[in-house]
Amino acid sequence: MTTDELIAKAEQFNMKTYNRFPIVFAKSSGTKLWDVDGKEYTDFLSGIGVLNLGHSPTKVINAFCAQVRQLGHISNLFYSEPQIELAAKLSSIAGGGRCFFANSGAEANEGALKLARRWGKNISPEKTEVVTALKSFHGRTLATLAATGQPEKNELFAPLPPGFKHVTFNSIAEISKAIDEKTCAVMLEVVQGESGVWPATPEYLLEVRRLCDKHGTLLIFDEVQTGIGRTGKLLALEHFGVKPDIITLAKGLASGFPIGAIVATDNVAAIFKPGEHGSTFGGGPAVCAAALATLDTIEKEGLCEQAAEIGQFFISQLKALGDATNMIEDVRGIGLMIGITLSQPIARPVVEDMLNKGFIIINVGDKYLRFLPPLIITKTEIDDLVAALKNTLEANRG
Ligand SMILES: Cc1ncc(COP(=O)(O)O)c(C=O)c1O
Incomplete structure (x- = not known):
């Protein structure tokens, strides 16, 4: 079945308790997921803070x-x-x-x-x-x-x-x-x-x-x-x-x-x-x-220590992004539980745009973004996300 056919079937048989994104995932490994059309995504959500070791450890x-x-x-x-x-x-x-x-x-x-x-x-x-x-x-x-x-x-x-x-x-x-x-x-x-x-x-x-x-x-x-x-x-x-x-x-x-x-x-x-x-x-x-x-x-595998170190790196990169764009009011968090406040109410379109670019992040309301990547996320993947986010923020600047 195609993505559209699968989503139409879901709309018919599932209760509408979620505002789902129009993506049907088919497989995953480590920090990556692939949808039914083969498109790759890097996971900065971990199934909402669940897959701390990444997918399918x-x-x-x-x-x-x-x-x-x-x-x-x-x-x-x-x-x-x-x-x-x-x-x-x-x-x-x-x-x-x-x-x-x-x-x-x-x-x-x-x-x-x-x-x-x-x-x-x-x-x-x-x-x-x-x-x-x-x-x-x-x-x-x-x-x-x-x-x-x-x-x-x-x-x-x-x-x-x-x-x-x-x-x-x-x-x-x-x-x-x-x-x-x-x-x-x-x-x-x-x-x-x-x-x-x-x-x-x-x-x-x-x-x-x-x-x-x-x-x-x-x-x-x-x-x-x-x-x-x-x-x-x-x-x-x-x-x-x-x-x-x-x-x-x-x-x-x-x-x-x-x-x-x-x-x-x-x-x-x-x-x-x-x-x-x-x-x-x-x-x-x-x-x-x-x-x-x-x-x-x-x-x-020392993943707590790794999460602490990578989390600090991630926070510093997000702060630098805030300085460069002037579109982030606040960056906060501990380890790899990180949130930011955007200076404009564009959180949902930012999440959608990031999904198009192959990054899974999530918003809270229209001003906050949350990042909960697997603890095995790499600095390179963070750099890639931050570069994509810069581009997305600038494209959505009001
Ligand atoms: C702090 C906290 N407590 C409880 C829950 C509820 O957990 P569950 O969805 O597994 O019932 C959540 C879920 O997000 C949570 O973040």
Whole structure:
């Protein structure tokens, strides 16, 4: 079938929940993808921050295939070695604690919110409130939408589960007023991703930790997007020296195989009793084998260090592009999680133009661009992207 025929069929049978670009991909490898017509693209999005090792990483695919042939699915009524090893590995990465496995970021957050509510109610029936940040993104289930501080995404689905308060991100004054004895948890991204890449300040996270300790409130870091090397550290919290009570992970953890994970300190994890939370597919042997191979590859190939170094290079090239064109107001990010603010509202046409030139990037609204390339992206590929972006910005200058 041609691209047009495939898209016409998609329009007939898929729900229209996405404003998709008119490209049908057929294959991928490393940092490259090819559409059904054979056109090549360099990936600066990684399936939205998922393919940290690039497309089809051999060790991960081999580990997944070997495991699925040997023992693919068993349910969580039994044990399997890959899940046991992955829980031990994530516990050691997090500096202790226990894991629960789900299938996505939203599910990991949903489980973390249930755990926090259950923990709070154990202290007092009133201790059920959750504080999250405006412009946050925590998922599309009803509770994670209630947690998400973006009215335009969640208002349509009211009534949402109650008990969520939203505060301005990085405002110590606001969060100091919002947390009290009724707050069971604060949930934050350490770098807000979906709203345009906004890092927390270290002072903010330190103060939030102090306030949580003062009020007996759990601190949850949603590292669904920031985790697993994306920011140049295995966990982004390592940049800040603040330890939360619960960490959630998903996107990069199994290199594209669906997984979500909650890692909670022993004390907090102990609140869940058998039957209080569960998942049919979560933590299956094959996806856990893929996650173990992902973590092993990141460690053995030094990809965190590489992401940190390449990320700095990328940021400096984008700043230089801003100086040369006068069309970039701000460049920010950590490691290979980078956002820019354009000085004109042309983000969507810029993304479309870049796709025509063979580069996959993404916009947030009409002023922000986001870059989430695989951690194996090269300086040459960055130079090529920056040259194409210069050309595109100039062509779209208003
Ligand atoms: C910080 C954060 N949390 C949660 C989610 C939801 O993850 P998922 O789409 O896997 O449910 C996302 C997705 O973009 C995210 O960026």
